[in-house]
Amino acid sequence: MSTKRKLQKELTRERIIAAAFKVYSEQGFTAAASAIAHEAGVSQGSIFVHFPTVDSLVLCLLDSFSQDLRNEILALEDSGGDIERLLDMHIGVLIKHEAFYTRLITEAALLPQEAKHELVAIQSTVSIHFMQALEPQMKTGTVKGIPFHMIFNTWLGLVHYYLMNADLFAPHDSVLTRHKRTLTKTFLALIENRTLKNKEEQQ
């Protein structure tokens, strides 16, 4: 029942998505559909056989990317309250997709509104792991009594700030790879509650 045809169709569809991922990562979201078609090795008209509009391709790609990223995050082993491990793992996942992720946050203004929901969904997934790791430490008081979401926003703000200014902090290189230690150490030093930590040491 026309399996060969459907298979071929699905294959080109995925080649287009993979090409879009590569082209957008390298050139940003202003890249033209023709560039994606060229990268995928198909004609420019093929794009519109599979996707009614360019925006729908972007949304489809983002949906797939968001799924992948969230699955990777969910698959991270439970850090058991070790925040440093969690930060390392978070940065590790981002490094794997750094080029595209950076485009996402720097060019979010160019993307359709629905695309931004995907970004929020990614951060929500991260925040679940964060919450689990931070909760015990917040109860014992080794972490400061700042609302959880503000601690989380500070972390994301810091990481995104480095990604957005990558050409300042690490020109022609991976910012996260080069600065991951600085980022985690700084963040840990900020949230740690030295008063209580010292008290524990004294006991």
Next chain:
Amino acid sequence: MSTKRKLQKELTRERIIAAAFKVYSEQGFTAAASAIAHEAGVSQGSIFVHFPTVDSLVLCLLDSFSQDLRNEILALEDSGGDIERLLDMHIGVLIKHEAFYTRLITEAALLPQEAKHELVAIQSTVSIHFMQALEPQMKTGTVKGIPFHMIFNTWLGLVHYYLMNADLFAPHDSVLTRHKRTLTKTFLALIENRTLKNKEEQQ
């Protein structure tokens, strides 16, 4: 000496810049030159009488904006080591220009390379005030022993994160006005060194 002509020319030039500021603030940097001309009440061709390219208009506008902002920051009274005052004043200046400043940081990817230097220049000016306010506190130890630039990057990261996600944190409203207290309190709690502060209190 053709004074009337030159005066008129300078006047339209400034009307164009003012219109560009308004249009870019409201519509973002994807707005067309014709929209700016319409807002300024001049023909679309007039734009190119005063600026060879649209990019040169953007650079001119940014130069003017950067100058204004930096002057406002430099004019801030010396906070005399009171960091909370400094943060308040910084946010106060940003609130005045929130719409345009938010466009700048969310759409920096759309701007010519030179435009990003202006942003760096603004942040450098802010950092000077920051340094002056933080230095005494870092010496006395009431602020944690984290490298100054990391403290500064954390602050900017947090503020920019809120601006970039304004539609999440304060839809159809000024994020900075609504959240300035949360932002400053969180940041102060993070950088304060409770151990030493408590010791002082005990004395």
Next chain:
DNA sequence: TTACTCACTGAGTATACAGTCATTGAAGCC
């Protein structure tokens, strides 16, 4: 073998925009 289906093609269409230029008329100069 034959008729039909459909993924794929690429030239073509519509649109939006940056930037040009011949023209205009008011301002300046003698």
Next chain:
DNA sequence: GGCTTCAATGACTGTATACTCAGTGAGTAA
């Protein structure tokens, strides 16, 4: 008053892009 200059105009050109569609040929079904 007559000549010159030049800011301003808006129709025009060139280009880039999203999206369309009639045509093609391999795949499928009888």
